[in-house]
Structures are given as C-alpha cells and as structure tokens.
Amino acid sequence: MMERRISVISVNYNGYSLTCAMIDSLRRHVTTPLEIVIVDNGSARDEAAPLRKRYPDVKVLRSERNLGFAGGNNLGFAAATGDYLLLLNNDTEVTEDTLHYLCETLDGDRSIGAVCPKIRFFAPPQHIQCIRDRHDTPYAHGAAMMVRRETLEKAGPMPEIYFLYYEELDWSVRIREQGWCIAYDPRCTVFHKESATTGQQSPLRSYCLTRNRLLFAWRNLRGGARLLSVAYQ
Secondary structure (H helix, E strand, O other): OOOOEEEEEEEEEEOOHHHHHHHHHHHHHOOOOEEEEEEEEEEOOOOHHHHHHHOOOOOOEEEEOHHHHHHHHHHHHHHOOOOOEEEEEEEEOOOOOOOOHHHHHHOOOEEEEEEEEEEOOOOOOOOOOOOOEEEEEEEEEOOOEEEEEEHHHHHHHOOOOOOOOOOOHHHHHHHHOOOEEEEEEEEEEEEEEOOOOOOOOOOHHHHHHHHHHHHHHHHHHHHHHHHHHHHHH
C-alpha cells in the first residue's frame, strides 16, 4: 500500500449531497494517495451511516451534537493519520490533480506551517474568492488549508470558542506565534460553494460573523487597537 501523506478532514452538517460531491471530485481527479476523514457533526439525521455504506474506505465519524466548525475539525484531526492535514469544506470540489503542490510547498520550506490554495467560487463565472499577492500571508482560509501534523501539535487545536467563522483566523495567529509562516500556492485550485450549508443571508451566519469579529478583536488585539476595533464594530 502506498503511504498516505495527506489526510483530508471535512465536516458534514446536514450536507450529505455536498459531501458526496466533494468526495467524488477527489476520487475523480486526485492521484495522490488520500486518507479521507468525514465528521458528521450533529446532522439532524445520522448521515454517517449512509456515507459509510457508500464509501466503505472513507473514515466516517459521528458526533451526536454539533461541535461547531472547529470542534468538528478537531475531532477529525484526532482520527487522521497523515503527515499533512488538509482541511477541506464539504461544499468544495476539485477539478484537477493539484493537491500535491501543497505538499511540495511544505516539503520545500520547513518555516511554513500552513499553506492555502487559490479558492474560486464554484458557480459560473467562477470568480476568485481567495488569492494572495505574496508567498507569506497573515491568515489562512478555512475552506481549504493544509497544515503539518507538527503545526497542530505545537499551535494546538482550532479554537472552539468561535463555533462558526473566524476560527481559522484565530488559529492562523496561533500558528504564526509558534514561528511559522503561512503560505499561498496558486498552483492548486479549489472551488467553493460558499455558505451552502448555512445560507448566505441566514440569521445564524449574520450572528456568528458579528459576534466573532468582536471576539477575534478582543482576543488578538491589544491596547488602543483593541478598544477602537471593538467600539467601531
């Protein structure tokens, strides 16, 4: 058996069809050996069972309650065995065999603790959602980011206090505090069906974004910058 260098961790919440499309796209296009770990994160009905039946070689976990985005990913981290851990939203797909470029970036520079691909919107005309203008970037994008196992061990798990949104930004701060940089590799592209689970205008999304902007500022800014940011928001 070939060594599985990449563990793909994806959180499913009432998104069985999205998750299946994501897995199918990986199988269709990616030739690098993958361990796929799906966390059914408190879906209204048990979606882990049909996922296990449809994909017997995929590692599927079930949490009876919704642990939030960070909590679900942390559960997946604990079950993953790969050298590199790829957080991949279940509302994403790939269309080319490019995940190996993220591994190459991490292999080539030990100072890099995390790397993100180019992220484009899935819907036509597939505009770019996330791109960086330099190699070193302050924040990773939670829809698709690869970290070393060592990064997780030293920076700790994703902060579960946010529940939904901004947790990857806070985690990026923790990663950089450990001395790593965060890279961007445009050779790899992931297509994102943004907010397919929560909905673009859902009350939950609006609440979490507003709450977590304040929480992020309070946790990561100091002095006058903290007070000004909180007051402004």
